[in-house]
Amino acid sequence: MAQANPYEVIAVEIYEIIEESxxxxxxxxxxxxxxxxxxxxFIELTIPNIGEGPFTPSSSHSISDKMDITIxxxxxxxxxxxxxxxxxxxxxxxxxxxxxxxxxxxxxxxLIMGGGVGMAPTRSLFTSLLHDIDNYNSITFLAGARTxxxxxxxxxxxxxxxxxxxxxxxxxxxxxxVEEWSEEVCLITxxxxxxxxxxxxxxxxxxxxxxxxxxxxxxxxxxxxxxxDIYLSMEKKMYCGIGHCRHCVIGKYYACKDGPVFxxxxxxxxxxxxx
Amino acid sequence: xxVKAEDFIxxxxxxxxxxxxxxxxxxxxxxxxxxxxxQQLFTEISDKTDVVLDSYRTIDPLxxxxxxxxxxxxxxxxxxxxxxxxxxxxxxxxxxxxxxALINEDFIDPVYQAWREQTTIISTDCTxxxxxxxxxxxxxxxxxxxxxDMNLSAINGNYLITVGSKKGEELLKIMKDTISLAQxxxxxxxTIKKNRKAIEEKLKQQNxxxxxxxxxxxLRKSDIExxxxxxxxxxxxxxxxxxxxxxxxxxxxxxxxxxxxVKVRSYDSCQLHGYAKVAGGDSPRPKMYQRFRNRYLCKFDxxxxxxxxxxxxxxxxxxxxxxxxxxxxxxVQKNMQLPKVQE
Numbered sequence: 001m002a003q004a005n006p007y008e009v010i011a012v013e014i015y016e017i018i019e020e021s022x023x024x025x026x027x028x029x030x031x032x033x034x035x036x037x038x039x040x041x042f043i044e045l046t047i048p049n050i051g052e053g054p055f056t057p058s059s060s061h062s063i064s065d066k067m068d069i070t071i072x073x074x075x076x077x078x079x080x081x082x083x084x085x086x087x088x089x090x091x092x093x094x095x096x097x098x099x100x101x102x103x104x105x106x107x108x109x110x111l112i113m114g115g116g117v118g119m120a121p122t123r124s125l126f127t128s129l130l131h132d133i134d135n136y137n138s139i140t141f142l143a144g145a146r147t148x149x150x151x152x153x154x155x156x157x158x159x160x161x162x163x164x165x166x167x168x169x170x171x172x173x174x175x176x177x178v179e180e181w182s183e184e185v186c187l188i189t190x191x192x193x194x195x196x197x198x199x200x201x202x203x204x205x206x207x208x209x210x211x212x213x214x215x216x217x218x219x220x221x222x223x224x225x226x227x228x229d230i231y232l233s234m235e236k237k238m239y240c241g242i243g244h245c246r247h248c249v250i251g252k253y254y255a256c257k258d259g260p261v262f263x264x265x266x267x268x269x270x271x272x273x274x275x
Numbered sequence: 276x277x278v279k280a281e282d283f284i285x286x287x288x289x290x291x292x293x294x295x296x297x298x299x300x301x302x303x304x305x306x307x308x309x310x311x312x313x314q315q316l317f318t319e320i321s322d323k324t325d326v327v328l329d330s331y332r333t334i335d336p337l338x339x340x341x342x343x344x345x346x347x348x349x350x351x352x353x354x355x356x357x358x359x360x361x362x363x364x365x366x367x368x369x370x371x372x373x374x375x376a377l378i379n380e381d382f383i384d385p386v387y388q389a390w391r392e393q394t395t396i397i398s399t400d401c402t403x404x405x406x407x408x409x410x411x412x413x414x415x416x417x418x419x420x421x422x423x424d425m426n427l428s429a430i431n432g433n434y435l436i437t438v439g440s441k442k443g444e445e446l447l448k449i450m451k452d453t454i455s456l457a458q459x460x461x462x463x464x465x466t467i468k469k470n471r472k473a474i475e476e477k478l479k480q481q482n483x484x485x486x487x488x489x490x491x492x493x494l495r496k497s498d499i500e501x502x503x504x505x506x507x508x509x510x511x512x513x514x515x516x517x518x519x520x521x522x523x524x525x526x527x528x529x530x531x532x533x534x535x536x537v538k539v540r541s542y543d544s545c546q547l548h549g550y551a552k553v554a555g556g557d558s559p560r561p562k563m564y565q566r567f568r569n570r571y572l573c574k575f576d577x578x579x580x581x582x583x584x585x586x587x588x589x590x591x592x593x594x595x596x597x598x599x600x601x602x603x604x605x606x607v608q609k610n611m612q613l614p615k616v617q618e
Contacts, residue, residue, distance in 0.1 A: 008349065049530060052527065053554065074554045076554070091531070242381065244382065244525065245540075246524045248551075252577050252580035275557055
C-alpha cells in the first residue's frame, strides 16, 4: 500500500560523530520516531537547505531508535555532512529498496566482501547477522582499504574477531612509510585465496567501489559461486528513492526500487552496470 | 448531445469568470499573438483568447499542466480544481505512462495525483495534422477513445459531445443548465467516423516512409557506430525530454529553512551531462552518444519493461524542438533496421 507522502522526512539528531578515516565519518543519530529498516535498504539523508543523498545505514537492523550512517566525503552534499556537529538536527526519509534476504541464509556459510566505504552497508549486514549468529554456520568478512589509515571500524575489529564462527580478514592495497600495518597487503580479492571457500549454495555479498565489485564478482565466479548467490549493492544516483526520477535505472531496473541489493544473475545482461 | 462551437466557447469563458461548478481555472489551446505559426499553447481562457479547440496538438505537452517544471512535494502543493479543454490523442495516451509511473502501488507522487484528481479533461479530435505528427506509427490515434472525461468531435461548426466519466457527467449537467444543447440527428457518428478516418489516412501517408517493425528490442542491439553518427547533431540541450508528453525525470532539492522539511522537484533530462553522475564523478553514460541512445532505449525498451507501454505517443514535439534538427522517426527506423551485432 502506497504511503500518503513518500517524501515525508523524519528529523534526527546527531548524538555522536566518529571520524573513521581522513575522508570517512560515522554519524550516530537519534530519530524523532523509530525508523525500522531491513539490512541492505537505504535512506535519503537530508542536510537542511543543502540537499540530500542516499546512504545505507551501517548499524544493525535490530535497532530502530538509533542509526549509524557511515559517509565518505566525495561530493557536494557529503562535503556538508562532514561539517555537521553533534547536536545538529538533520533529516531522514525512507527506508527504500530491497534488503539482504538473511532469513533465507540461515544454516549457511555467509561470505562478505566490503571495500572502502563499502564496509558501511556490510557492517549493517554483519551486525544484523551477529544478532542471530546461532542460526548461521559461519560468517567470513573480508575487508579492504587503500591504506591502513583508510581502513574504517578499527575500534570494532578486536571484538568481532573474538566471536565464534566469525572469520575477519583485512587487507590494504599499500602501506605508506609513515603508517603501520601487520595484516595482509594485497587487493581485497586476493584474500579469497586465504580462506576456505565453500561456494555451493552459499551467499556472498560484495560492496565497494565499482572496480572492486566488478573484479570481485568475476573472481567469485571463478571460485564457483553461482550468479544467483552473488549479492551486489548497486549504488547508483538514487535521487528520489521511489522509482519516480529515473536517475538510477540500470536498463529496465530501478536501483532504488528493484535494488540496491541485486543478485548478479538479475543484472548481468544490463549495460554499464559497473560504471 | 450537440453544442454549437461558438456557444461552447462562450460557455467556457463564463465558466472561468463565474467559477461554475467550483472550477478555478479553464485552460484551452490559444493562438499565439504576433507569431507566425499554426500552433497553439495551453493558456487560461479570457475574452481575448483566440481559442483553437480543433487543429492538432499544442506546442506544449499536456503533461506540463499536471507535472510542472517546479513543484513542492513536501509539504505537498495543493491543486486547483480546473477544466482543460482541447487535449489531443497523443497527450491523452501519455497519461497511461505517467499514471503508471507516478501513481503506483509502491509510491504516489502526491502533487501529480492531486492535479489528476482535480482536473476534468475535455479532449477534442484532431482536424489537422502537423508535419511531425506520427501517432499512427505507435498505434496511437488522432482522437481519444478512452480515459477522457468528455470528448468533443467537430462537425459542421458544432461539436458532438461524448461523456466518458463521472466528472464528464457532472460537467454535462452544468452545461445543460447554462447553454442550449441539441439532440443529434443520428448521422453525426457516421460523419465523425469518416472524418477521423480521413485524418488517420493523412497521417499514414505522411509517415509512410518512416514505417518500422514493432520489434523495439532491436534498438539496443543496433550498431553503436550508428548511434555515434546519429548523435553528432545532438547538442545535449534536453529540449526533447522537456517537451515530451511522457518524460518525467526530476531532481529533488531540499529547501528547508525552518523547522519543517521542504522538498522541491524540478525537471531534469537524461540528455544532460550530469544526469546520472554520482558523487565522486562516475557516470554510466559519460558520452553524448550514450545519453542520446539512452533516450531511445528508455522510450522503447525500458518503459516497455516497466509499464508494458512504450514511452512515445507520436506527438512529434521532440522533432519540432530539436536545435540539431534531428528527425526522431528516422533515427528509430534506422536503428531498428541495422543488422544485429554480436553483444
